[in-house]
Amino acid sequence: MSKLIRRCLLVVLAFAPLVAVAQPAEPPPTPPAPPDEPVPPTAPTAPAPVVVEPTPAPVPEPKVEKTEEKKKDPPWYDKLAIRGYVQVRFNRLYASDDDFKNDLGDKAIAKNNSFSIRRARLVVQGDVAPFLFMYLQVDASGADVKMRDWYGDFSIDKDKELRFRLGQSKVPYGWENMQSSQNRAPLDRSDPINSAVPGERDIGLFAYWAPKKTRKMFKHLVDSGLKGSGDYGVLALGIYNGQTLNVDDKNENRHVVARATYPIEIGTQILEIGANAYVGKFTVERDETVFGKANTRDARVGAAVVLYPQPIGFQAEWNVGTGPELVDDTIEATTLHGGYAMVNARVGDFFPFLRGAYYEGGLKTAKNAPLHRSKELAAGVEWHYKKRFEVTAEIDRAKREIADGSVTGTIFRLQGQFNY
Numbered sequence: 001m002s003k004l005i006r007r008c009l010l011v012v013l014a015f016a017p018l019v020a021v022a023q024p025a026e027p028p029p030t031p032p033a034p035p036d037e038p039v040p041p042t043a044p045t046a047p048a049p050v051v052v053e054p055t056p057a058p059v060p061e062p063k064v065e066k067t068e069e070k071k072k073d074p075p076w077y078d079k080l081a082i083r084g085y086v087q088v089r090f091n092r093l094y095a096s097d098d099d100f101k102n103d104l105g106d107k108a109i110a111k112n113n114s115f116s117i118r119r120a121r122l123v124v125q126g127d128v129a130p131f132l133f134m135y136l137q138v139d140a141s142g143a144d145v146k147m148r149d150w151y152g153d154f155s156i157d158k159d160k161e162l163r164f165r166l167g168q169s170k171v172p173y174g175w176e177n178m179q180s181s182q183n184r185a186p187l188d189r190s191d192p193i194n195s196a197v198p199g200e201r202d203i204g205l206f207a208y209w210a211p212k213k214t215r216k217m218f219k220h221l222v223d224s225g226l227k228g229s230g231d232y233g234v235l236a237l238g239i240y241n242g243q244t245l246n247v248d249d250k251n252e253n254r255h256v257v258a259r260a261t262y263p264i265e266i267g268t269q270i271l272e273i274g275a276n277a278y279v280g281k282f283t284v285e286r287d288e289t290v291f292g293k294a295n296t297r298d299a300r301v302g303a304a305v306v307l308y309p310q311p312i313g314f315q316a317e318w319n320v321g322t323g324p325e326l327v328d329d330t331i332e333a334t335t336l337h338g339g340y341a342m343v344n345a346r347v348g349d350f351f352p353f354l355r356g357a358y359y360e361g362g363l364k365t366a367k368n369a370p371l372h373r374s375k376e377l378a379a380g381v382e383w384h385y386k387k388r389f390e391v392t393a394e395i396d397r398a399k400r401e402i403a404d405g406s407v408t409g410t411i412f413r414l415q416g417q418f419n420y
Helices: 002-022 212-223
Strands: 081-095 115-129 132-139 146-155 162-170 201-209 235-240 255-266 269-283 295-307 312-327 330-345 350-362 371-386 389-402 405-419
Touching: 201 255, 212 255, 295 330, 312 350
Parallel strands: none
Antiparallel strands: 081 115, 081 405, 115 132, 132 146, 146 162, 162 201, 201 235, 235 255, 255 269, 269 295, 295 312, 312 330, 330 350, 350 371, 371 389, 389 405
């Protein structure tokens, strides 16, 4: 045991120097720091002034231009509108004389002729340019489709108060002649006024002027159902062939026409007063046995007064003039005269009327221009059953004297009209 203790001590003593060398020597102690010198007090430092920097203006965002596509005007044909009307008649619900007829009005009034299509109109119209209005109307009531109107209205000002109409259109003569058959209550126009321009139309150049306010009035008189004659200006002036509708010109002389009319508001009533005149030379179709000048003076002057039915109305026209007429075997320029007066009313959807007419003068569009005397009394009523459909019943008592004899009779007719 003692030997073992002794051996352990010897081992420890042998390794002691090696352990001492392996450990680092302790650093010498740090000398104490000298005492702090007293720091003299410093004057208080003034606070630095606060510099307020101006707020920078907001930088606007760069504008991004919108590349909006400009609206293109639609093609001219997209500006056109289509409308029209058809009149179907039953001509002989009652007739006192089989020979009763009307050379100026409805030629379907004849023996053994019952149903007929008096008018079958199709209208295409529209502003094809800011300054140009186009109007086309055809009629398909007969065996052939015929052109009634085809003209352009050229406007001078933005309100279209002054218009120049070029083409085939109505001749501005008379009040009843200017009124559309679509709006007229009696089934036919009167002989004394319609004999001036049978067919109401011709080819020529016409100028129409009316203030914007008056043009609105003309439109109102039609749209409101008061049976206005349409917008043919307060003043109208024109030149035209003079041989009537769809007939080629047969002389070098132009007809000249002038018209003035004005609607006046009197309380709740509207009164329209007008006057018109034309002058020219007319070439009559004649037999070889008939003599006279090739071209005969054709001139008229007339006046019109219209009180619109609100609810009672009155309408009258009268004209006088000179026109071709067969005298014995010679065509001469003779005097003519005639007119009509009508009382009408508007009672709800019903338009009753009573019209008397008288005319004496040559019938220039008939072969040899025979003398034509007519006295007529027509009474009837128009019923607007629906907006697009109306029915008219009319009874006529007339006496007509022409070259091939005299006919006096009574006829009762019905008409159905649909508008589209």
